[in-house]
Amino acid sequence: MPGRPALFIPGPTNMPDAVRRAMDVALEDHRSPDFPAFTLGLFQDLKKVFKTRNGQAFIFPASGTGGWEAAITNTLSPGDKVLAARIGQFSHLWIDLCQRHGLDVDAVDVEWGEGTPVERFAEKLAADTKRQIKAVLVCHNETATGVTSDVAAVRKAMDAVGHPALLYVDGVSSVASIDFRMDEWDVDLAVAGSQKGFMLPPRLALVAASPKALEAARTPKCARCFFDFADMTRTNKDGYFPYTPATTLLRGLRASLDLLLAEGLENVFDRHHRLAEGVRKAVAAWELKLCAKQPRWYSDTVSAIRVPDGFDANEVVKIAYHRYGLSLGVGLSKVAGKVFRIGHLGDLNELMVLTALAGSEMALRDAGIPLALGSGVAAAQEHFRQTAHALDVARAA
Amino acid sequence: MPGRPALFIPGPTNMPDAVRRAMDVALEDHRSPDFPAFTLGLFQDLKKVFKTRNGQAFIFPASGTGGWEAAITNTLSPGDKVLAARIGQFSHLWIDLCQRHGLDVDAVDVEWGEGTPVERFAEKLAADTKRQIKAVLVCHNETATGVTSDVAAVRKAMDAVGHPALLYVDGVSSVASIDFRMDEWDVDLAVAGSQKGFMLPPRLALVAASPKALEAARTPKCARCFFDFADMTRTNKDGYFPYTPATTLLRGLRASLDLLLAEGLENVFDRHHRLAEGVRKAVAAWELKLCAKQPRWYSDTVSAIRVPDGFDANEVVKIAYHRYGLSLGVGLSKVAGKVFRIGHLGDLNELMVLTALAGSEMALRDAGIPLALGSGVAAAQEHFRQTAHALDVARAA
Amino acid sequence: MPGRPALFIPGPTNMPDAVRRAMDVALEDHRSPDFPAFTLGLFQDLKKVFKTRNGQAFIFPASGTGGWEAAITNTLSPGDKVLAARIGQFSHLWIDLCQRHGLDVDAVDVEWGEGTPVERFAEKLAADTKRQIKAVLVCHNETATGVTSDVAAVRKAMDAVGHPALLYVDGVSSVASIDFRMDEWDVDLAVAGSQKGFMLPPRLALVAASPKALEAARTPKCARCFFDFADMTRTNKDGYFPYTPATTLLRGLRASLDLLLAEGLENVFDRHHRLAEGVRKAVAAWELKLCAKQPRWYSDTVSAIRVPDGFDANEVVKIAYHRYGLSLGVGLSKVAGKVFRIGHLGDLNELMVLTALAGSEMALRDAGIPLALGSGVAAAQEHFRQTAHALDVARAA
């Protein structure tokens, strides 16, 4: 099909040219004397993106799933009790991973579209007077439902009862796009992936661990080798890796970090919020509903949009792909066929969002769903125009 | 500015990934024994795009201006009489080039927005009983005004009086995008550029010459060396070039020709027409007017759109660029400030056109021009949806 | 430093332009309807490179270490007895990995420079009348010492006593460079990495499993999730992956497989042997010794070269890097400072090998080691010239 494909799944995202080119290099010697000068800066800047001064950053040549596994296996032992919530497909999969490693997961089910149930967590933590819960898992942004949970509130609930469990956060689709504050929220293990806000190909699991988490990792836990923190720590401190690292991707990470820090993390978050608001204005104009049940859970990186009863969301996604070259996300598991998803994260601007909306409108109409063509686009345009002035002022300042 | 810039000037156009990658190669030996096997195919396929079997194709490492110069200097002598029309900035510049080479140009002026005046040409050709006119120049697609001229009609007018002048066509923004038929229309010299329908960087002048033109080139004409046909012919026949050719661009040309021929030239033309119609539907919905005065002159590769009196089109272009990252074309010379231009040629699809329209709408409104946001987008969407079905059927067939 | 760096470590290797460009693409939707048409062919062709018809190929977004872990954790349970040999640093690390997963490894130590001790293995297998040994590990090519082991002989030893253990092969630096025959040698689990013979960046673990291995994997084994065979099998059969795959690397793998199969695996092996012989002729001319103790163990992908007593091999490597831009491999662990390594695998030809030899000669001399400049180069040149004729004939045929 002629023309550039339009990629609006919630990751992989659109890679900036600067990142693409940074990775288009010859292979290099990962044991060369010059290598550490390059890698040591990566760890430093990665910590800035996680907003941690005290923690340690790890770079695994794996996917987000690998990041989850690294966080879990280094710090927990088979049989350990874990508190988690199943708020969508990805939080479900993390729970499944824990169970495969022999952990005893207390998985709280909520209706998909809701965030992590802070009050239920608070009750359970208070009730756990024997401190059997060793880990509390929070999916910061559930990519399947477009729901952002309140990590700070979970921390507050833990602190309220002085619970010593470690706090684990899946930030795969939030870190570098939605404000995440590792130190301030006292998060112990945070996991991000390269193919979302970092605007890189999918292949790096970025993990941050607090001093408390690192302390926990010192005693024998789950079996692991590829994902071992200690091997990494021992070699990373000199700028090397325990096995051949993904050198080209590390070069891309350098470019990614440069872009993020040059724009400024707060500006990156504001931009994501502004663009996400445009999408939500469009959804409202279409008279459709988000999967996320309340505004406080609206995600600034992905919107899962419900199609009216009687329609098949998969049909919308198929038409968008085959007829207009637009990749949208399908609904997964419990919401399969009920929602389609627009990813609006990474290297994105107003016109790109309008492209996704214009294409979605056509696909929705082609699938028989009634809405006025151009209505969502117009609502988003209006929002972008109104907020552009403030932006101009800010940019000029 | 984050996100991908939106390039909608009438050339350079959006380069397909396959073309970009084809050029991302090491430099090579242009005198190697393997080189001819590669280059000879280029000339063959280039002729297909010009729709000529009888003619010869030339590849100069220069811009379209260089292509004009090659066509003129190889076949005309100082003092030769040339018939041309000044229908916009680019036809004006070609006339200027002829004059610099000492040609005696009879330049017919028309209001910008009109095409080549076939009747005036017919009169002048009929009146030229001494056959002093050696060359008739037609700008197939005037990029400054978005006007397509009727080349076949000019040929008909020449044939009607049996006029032996050579017929020159500037196809820089038409060849490979708008139907051009060198042999059928008996065109003697046709000039194309790499950065328009060929979707390449600006640096190749592609010229085709008829047997009659090549015959004319055998006797001394204007002074030239870099643009000499004979040097090219002598070396090209064995697959080489008289001086170092633009090897990486030739690799890109291979990819470009592969894409054009795989899609099929007629499909390429249909696609351009369909997408251009979408733009025109939007312009109508905005209640604005094209610079092109009549539908028969509407260009399928570029639309020059008039802003209402009292507004400055340059302001629209500036806002689009600075606020939304959208590159539109400014008005040139006589229509400066009066029109802005949307280029809709090359590697383009529906969503890309909608992006340009959505961005233009915001910029127009920001510049104070009254129109309903989303209106142009909706009109184009409706057109694309209605024509998509026919396309699906055709693709499936 | 001006000029192209010379990369001659035993992986990552020199990436062909075709592979580099194949990966230089936009990110894509790994759940798109078109994706399986692309991925299913990868698995098919990957099996050809492993020379297996019966087995199944897996592609993990990890390093070779991850490949080892996948092979082990899917098919063995904590406490299982494993027979292995510590013939160099990488076989040592694989043993270490097994131990971390709770396996009971019977690790046979040999002097570094020797291959897997087939006779010792035969004795132990014969002695294991209770069939407690569940796994036999062979490092086909030990990258640390430049030693190739005889996998077929180990299989023969197992068959001689009808031992039912699974046979595991580390083919990270052999598969796609040195003849490896999964089905013929009845190998159960084979592991390769992308950054060696596959000429790709380091990030794909390529694993092949026999039907017997897959059968073993059906019952609960070591804890795992990221490296789980079953998740892969369930999704791979439709062309998808259980988590976001390394899409750009998969595009590169396509190009790599195309190159390997176009050259022909046997030709690839012959080329590696011929080039390796050139290196060995040079080493002989320098009057130095390989780490590999006997010709039957000489590796066709990497040569570990001993420096004379009293000299520091690390010094040679440092000079080569800093003064001549040549990356050689250092000696690891037991042979640190005693050997330096030349990697001669992947996308390589005669002139590239001569470059490594010419640079090594200068560095060796600069480090004070006596040898005649040009002597190794001349020996390799002579070998390449003598064998070039046969090659010309073969190519012409």
Added chain:
Amino acid sequence: MPGRPALFIPGPTNMPDAVRRAMDVALEDHRSPDFPAFTLGLFQDLKKVFKTRNGQAFIFPASGTGGWEAAITNTLSPGDKVLAARIGQFSHLWIDLCQRHGLDVDAVDVEWGEGTPVERFAEKLAADTKRQIKAVLVCHNETATGVTSDVAAVRKAMDAVGHPALLYVDGVSSVASIDFRMDEWDVDLAVAGSQKGFMLPPRLALVAASPKALEAARTPKCARCFFDFADMTRTNKDGYFPYTPATTLLRGLRASLDLLLAEGLENVFDRHHRLAEGVRKAVAAWELKLCAKQPRWYSDTVSAIRVPDGFDANEVVKIAYHRYGLSLGVGLSKVAGKVFRIGHLGDLNELMVLTALAGSEMALRDAGIPLALGSGVAAAQEHFRQTAHALDVARAA
């Protein structure tokens, strides 16, 4: 053929990765408001490479031939008398170009292998009491014979008799590789090409003109349009171009200038000299002769090497290409079959030169020419080793 091809023709040269990647960008709007900020710096830095403060730099999207044409047609009129020497194929072609533009060339013939005959020039200039000679042409580095002429001496000869002619220098294969001093030598027009010392693809003609040359260009001269200085000057001063410029190549030029200025021009020249000396040591070791007749003419960018009588140099080039993937330059015109050429310019280091020498040795021997394998390599190695220490010291300083 597997492995990287070895490119050692005297241009195009080996492109550094940084330059390649700088050009691997999306197409851009050459009329955007941001464009001048980028282009104006190019002109400034280009002047540094030409070593001119007073002159003006031009960038034409053409080859070196186009650069010659620009220099000539803007400053001379048909019938003007030109003094030049035919010292090789490229100086011959420049003379031919002048003649095609109607200039009256007094072409002094010398034996190929000699430089511009300064004394003959001095006599002719002295004899030209009517000052009919308007232009003196010097080929700074004749690529066909590997001969560098003494530009300063020609200027001295002109000054000695106070001759007012303009001094033209073909610096295509010298500028950015061999010391060239536009202002100090009072050169009026200098021409360079992108594909030599600038390490770029062939497609930019880089021209510098002195104030005196620009003054000459103000009155009507040869017919021209594409190569017109005035059009360039008018638009360049604001950072734009009269027609679509080669944007991607301009991005590459930025990277090239950055590399040259970061290394330091004097270091670049020293490096070329040191590497060229290595080649010459090898030629001596082979007991062959250079085409250049005297050391004062030896070129630091290209060596034309004579094969012994009775042998065909083309055969050597063919064998090198087909058997070893090594591109050498053939002999042109008068020295066809008698010499082969090694280009040693651009992004080059010691190991790359040794590669070319090692390959040449094999090809020479395969062609039956007697020499000791490794002998040239050893001679160059010895030279590189001896001079490396001084370099280390300089680098450390």
